[in-house]
Amino acid sequence: MSKNPFQTALTTLQEAAKMADVEPNAIKMLSQPKRIFEFTIPMKMDNGELEIFTAYRVHYNDALGQVKNGLRFVPDLDLDTVKALGFWMTIKHAVGGIPAGGGKGGVRVDAGKLSEGELERLSRAYIRKLPMKGAWVDIPGADIGTSAKTMAWMLDEYEEINGFHSPAAINDKPAETSGTVGSMEATGTGAFFVTMEAVRDLNIPKGSTVAIQGFGNVGRIAARLLHKEGYKVVGVADYFGGVYDSKGIDVDKLEEHALNHPNRSVEGYAGEKAINKEEVLELDCDILIPAAVQSVIHEENADKIKAKLIMEAANGPVTPGAEKMLQERNVHIVPDVLTNCGSAIVCSFERTQGLTDSYWDIATINSRLKEQITKAYRETMDTAQKKETSMRNAAWINALQKVSKSMKARGWI
Numbered sequence: 449m450s451k452n453p454f455q456t457a458l459t460t461l462q463e464a465a466k467m468a469d470v471e472p473n474a475i476k477m478l479s480q481p482k483r484i485f486e487f488t489i490p491m492k493m494d495n496g497e498l499e500i501f502t503a504y505r506v507h508y509n510d511a512l513g514q515v516k517n518g519l520r521f522v523p524d525l526d527l528d529t530v531k532a533l534g535f536w537m538t539i540k541h542a543v544g545g546i547p548a549g550g551g552k553g554g555v556r557v558d559a560g561k562l563s564e565g566e567l568e569r570l571s572r573a574y575i576r577k578l579p580m581k582g583a584w585v586d587i588p589g590a591d592i593g594t595s596a597k598t599m600a601w602m603l604d605e606y607e608e609i610n611g612f613h614s615p616a617a618i619n620d621k622p623a624e625t626s627g628t629v630g631s632m633e634a635t636g637t638g639a640f641f642v643t644m645e646a647v648r649d650l651n652i653p654k655g656s657t658v659a660i661q662g663f664g665n666v667g668r669i670a671a672r673l674l675h676k677e678g679y680k681v682v683g684v685a686d687y688f689g690g691v692y693d694s695k696g697i698d699v700d701k702l703e704e705h706a707l708n709h710p711n712r713s714v715e716g717y718a719g720e721k722a723i724n725k726e727e728v729l730e731l732d733c734d735i736l737i738p739a740a741v742q743s744v745i746h747e748e749n750a751d752k753i754k755a756k757l758i759m760e761a762a763n764g765p766v767t768p769g770a771e772k773m774l775q776e777r778n779v780h781i782v783p784d785v786l787t788n789c790g791s792a793i794v795c796s797f798e799r800t801q802g803l804t805d806s807y808w809d810i811a812t813i814n815s816r817l818k819e820q821i822t823k824a825y826r827e828t829m830d831t832a833q834k835k836e837t838s839m840r841n842a843a844w845i846n847a848l849q850k851v852s853k854s855m856k857a858r859g860w861i
């Protein structure tokens with residue numbers, strides 16, 4: 449398979465199109481982005497030298513609503529990556545029942561090497577130079593290399609340009625600057641709600657065992673909620689190391705340990721035995737949650753996976769070859785576009801709060817997140833059962849049908 453991320457996305461689209469029964473023109477439209485912006489940002493650095501940065505924004509498809517999603521400030525950003533990510537967001541929004549299209553963008557820059565002042569000037573310049581933006585067109589949010597801080601600068605710049613407040617124009621702002629509470633926890637919380645649905649369908653009772661790879665924003669929150677719900681977290685590992693305990697790990701204590709570790713790692717936590725990031729995947733457990741990086745479950749380790757249920761909290765943790773092997777053993781996989789769409793859902797709540805100037809408490813955020821992500825799970829499961837196919841295929845079928853119906857109604861196809 450091509451290493452070009454956009455070619456990979458198109459291959460996936462062609463495969464999904466075969467099952468989804470949507471008309472060829474829908475696939476033709478979805479094979480190209482609606483708009484691409486590529487521009488340069490010349491900027492005087494602190495040392496007086498002029499640097500010229502390349503910036504992108506892709507509005508991949510906006511049939512379901514204004515585009516939204518992240519900006520990456522990373523040194524290896526290229527247009528094909530941005531196009532591919534915009535495409536994935538189009539699908540994820542459709543799966544999550546989010547009234548938004550898919551967008552992505554960023555700047556080719558090593559954000560870690562910028563001074564605070566340079567980062568602020570670059571963030572503000574990006575928004576100044578972006579041709580189309582705003583709550584009803586395109587809402588940029590944070591991604592790798594950007595954060596709540598950069599998004600607050602962008603919001604401020606946008607409001608200065610326009611001369612009025614517009615809190616719904618930028619996502620992932622700090623809660624105190626008309627952002628939303630719960631955005632940092634949204635993906636882990638959403639993954640927990642989806643897991644609760646899956647365990648009910650598969651009759652995996654409380655007290656069953658869980659292994660988690662990755663203990664960052666997503667894995668840590670999922671571990672905390674599953675532990676609180678009465679599931680036994682027996683193994684956790686991250687990049688630096690991990691721990692196994694057949695009696696169950698006290699996740700509160702593990703969080704405290706990680707907080708005090710120089711790399712925020714679970715490495716060195718006292719349990720039955722130390723394990724590494726590969727061993728955690730092969731533990732004897734009922735539920736496995738890969739919540740770190742892509743392609744960790746592949747053809748070389750798929751036959752060693754013992755879990756009955758894999759919740760894809762990370763993006764693309766199971767390779768297609770491994771998925772085939774796991775399906776033959778009836779291992780149930782809940783795909784990434786569904787399991788980790790919680791942050792996309794809460795981002796859309798952030799926009800709604802900004803548009804209505806009414807800000808919700810965490811209980812409201814979580815109850816609406818639960819309602820929406822559970823509905824997305826049920827829709828996916830219904831399609832999987834009706835079409836006798838996997839949850840991944842079902843999620844794609846539903847997404848392609850939603851987007852193509854809207855394109856049809858709009859007269860695009």
Ligand SMILES: NC(=O)c1ccc[n+]([C@@H]2O[C@H](COP(=O)([O-])OP(=O)(O)OC[C@H]3O[C@@H](n4cnc5c(N)ncnc54)[C@H](O)[C@@H]3O)[C@@H](O)[C@H]2O)c1
Nearest residue numbers: 635662663664665666686687725739740761762763788791
């Ligand atoms: N944060 C979100 O809202 C969000 C939304 C959708 C998808 N995701 C995906 O979820 C995954 C985790 O995101 P996060 O926000 O928790 O990231 P994070 O940076 O907060 O944490 C990543 C964790 O994974 C571990 N890790 C890194 N490389 C590893 C490796 N090779 N093997 C094992 N462990 C490794 C790190 O040590 C850390 O514990 C990523 O794939 C991300 O793309 C995150």
